[in-house]
Amino acid sequence: MPGARGPVPVPAAAPAGEPRDLTQQVLDKLATADAPLNTAEAFPDASQAEIKAALDRLASRDMVAYETLESEHLLLTPEAKKICAEGSHEFKVWDAVKRKGGVPVKELAKEVGAETAKVGQNVAFRNKWIKNEGSVLIPVAETVHDATRELLQSVDKTKAVDNAKTLTELKKRKLVTLAKVIRYKVQKGPKYARKMRVEHTDLTADMLASGDWESANFKPYNFNALGASQNAGALHPLNKVRAEFRHIFFNQGFVEMPTARYIESGFWNFDALFVPQQHPARDMQDTFFISDPAMADPPRDDPEAEAAMEQMEAGSRRLFASPDKPEPKPRDYEQYWADVKKVHQDGGFGSIGYRYPWSAEECLRLVLRTHTTAVSTWVLHRLAEDPRPARYFSIDRVFRNESVDATHLAEFHQVEGVIADFGLTLGGLMRFMEDFFGKLGIENLRFKPAYNPYTEPSMEIFGYHTGLGKWVEIGNSGMFRPEMLEPMGLPRDLRVYGFGLSLERPTMIKYKVSNIRDLLGHKVDLGFIEGNAAVRLDKN
Ligand SMILES: N[C@@H](Cc1ccccc1)C(=O)O
Known part of the structure; x- marks a missing residue:
């Protein structure tokens, strides 16, 4: 509640912009008033907020009682004020025509201004103040009574009109606006006093020693006070769900993969995954290609990615490395490249292949990665050095040349x-x-057979969105094909599951968001994030 503080000296006038404390002034005015105080009259230049603050403060101590009176006032617009001062449009038209004894229609605008000529002419005709003779306006009335001006002058004084039709007309002509006015009717309350008593907020050792505590006036708790809203940070729902995912992954012994690079070669994004070069996913329609530089190097040792991966693995190495881990032999990227080409073009590793002429150039085109499976592929090819049970995960951005709608970005x-x-x-x-x-x-999942060039079998995963009232796809999964794993040098009996989920879909389900654009992109409204109770309660 505003103003619920100890007594403060009442400044004569507050510095501009700062609310004044009118508390003492209200008490003073009430002391001599014989009728209830009308705040509009008693404090003509105080703001409503200042008055209300003082009244609430006094009312909460039963020192005053007050009533709120709401009313509407009519205010003149600048145009109406001008009419009050100079006369109505129709008056000005008649006046000009009368003074000149006649004005050609074409010259009226020059005489009285275009706006007045337009509006005033019609009304002056209707009032039979002027008439047309050929193309010249001539006066009819000798004297006129400017009712519009008089009406507005009276509105200016009384702030009201008594006729509803007139009011509608004035509003339509944009001559008046309605303003809400709030006034208070104030009376002495049961605990009225000339001054507010000092209110103590603390019981001090001194008061106890002196015995003052017995007569001291303690300030009552104000249980109605609302705390000021704090401009604290809020976790974005995507970050929250991401944190939850990471938590689950780490709890299940997954090692995070290094996903810092958004740009990949076609090799890691497609070819190594046995995605044929004529697959529609490799089309401009679906994939963003990089134009400068356009081409990558063929796959080779990547010390930077290697170092990042080493670091991420360090924590879990003890759990997953074989005790007799062999010295890593240098990877033979020429062989890998040749085997990827072979499995696409001619077949091999038990597969008949796609049997099309494989292009090295297509394979080296640079793309914005369309899935993080590009990174999984790189991580899996490393596993061939020491084939063993392993679990990897990543959560990061991917890019697809899609048209944007409520569920796609x-x-x-x-x-x-x-x-x-x-x-x-x-x-x-x-x-x-x-x-x-x-x-x-x-809890509710459904699996649907699907197709990916790199997994067999493949399954789409659906979850039920209560807000949308339908099943939405939340992921894609499968068992990686030998055509992908064997050219890497992984043994046939090591099987690999893979799954890719969007982070956005489960977040939408969990937070009942029906438009993905509320979560990510340039249309995100921070209010949605800051105001979302679930976002503010952070358990992670
Ligand atoms: N890459 C797939 C997801 C996936 C990953 C691994 C295995 C199977 C599917 C996608 O983007 O939808």
Whole structure:
């Protein structure tokens, strides 16, 4: 509640812009008043907020009682004020015509101004003040009574009109506006006093020693006071769900993959994944290609990515490395490149391949990565040095040349997981996904057979969105194909699950957001984030 403080000296006039404390002035005026005080009259130049603050402060101590009176006032617009001063448009037209004894229609605007000529002429005709003779306006009335001006002058004085039709007319002509006026009727309350008593907020040792505490006036608690809203930060829902995903992954022994690079070669984004070069996903319609530089180098050692991966693995190495880890042999990228080409063009590793002429140039085109599976692929090819059970995940941005709508963006986040182990089955993947989403509070899952060039079998994962009232796709998954894993040098009995989920979809389900553009992109309203109770309660 404003003004709920101890007594403060009442300044004669507050510095401009600062609210004044009118408390003492209200008490003073009431002391001599024999009728209830009308604040509009008593404090003509105080703002409503100042008055209300003082009244609330006094009323909460029963020193005054007050009533709020609302009323509406008519205010003249600048045009109406001009009419009050100079006469109405129709008056000005008649006046000009009368003075000159006649004005050609064409010259009226020059005499009285275009606006007045237009509006005033019609009314002057209707009032039979002027008439047309040929193309000349001539006066009819000798004297006229400017009713519009008189009406507005009276409105200016009384701030009202008594006729509803007149009011509508004046509003339509934009001559008046309605203003709401709030006044207060104030009376002495049961605990009225000339001055506010000193209110103590603390019981001090001195008061106890002197015995003053017995007569001291303690300020009552104000349980109605609302705290000022704090401009504290809020976690974005995507960040919250991302944190939850990471938590779940780490709890299940996953190692994070280094995903800092948004740009990949076609090789890591497509070819190494056994995506044929004529696949529609590699079309300009679906993928953003980089024009400068346009081409990547063929795959080779990548010390930077290697160092990032080493660091991420460091924590979990003890759990997952084989005790007798062999010395890493240098990777033979020429062989890998040749095997990727072979499996596409001629087949191999038990596959008949796609049998098309494979182009090295297409493979080296640079793209904005369309999925984080590009990174998973790179991480998996490293696993060939020491094939072993391993779990990797990443959560980062991907880019697709999509048209944007309520559920699609050209830029979004993918949550990706890869599980390598001996003896994996599809049923295990389904169970894994159910557990995984269960931990996020999404219980209802459906699986639908799907197709990816790099997995077989493949499954789309659907979750039910209560807000949208329908099933929405939240992920894609499958078991990586030998055509992808074997050219890397991974053994046939090491099976690998992969899944990619959008971060946005589960977030939409969880936070009941129906338009993805409320979550990400240039249309995000910070109010949505700051005001979302679930966003402010952070458990992670
Ligand atoms: N890359 C797939 C997801 C996926 C990852 C791994 C295996 C299967 C599917 C996508 O973008 O939708």
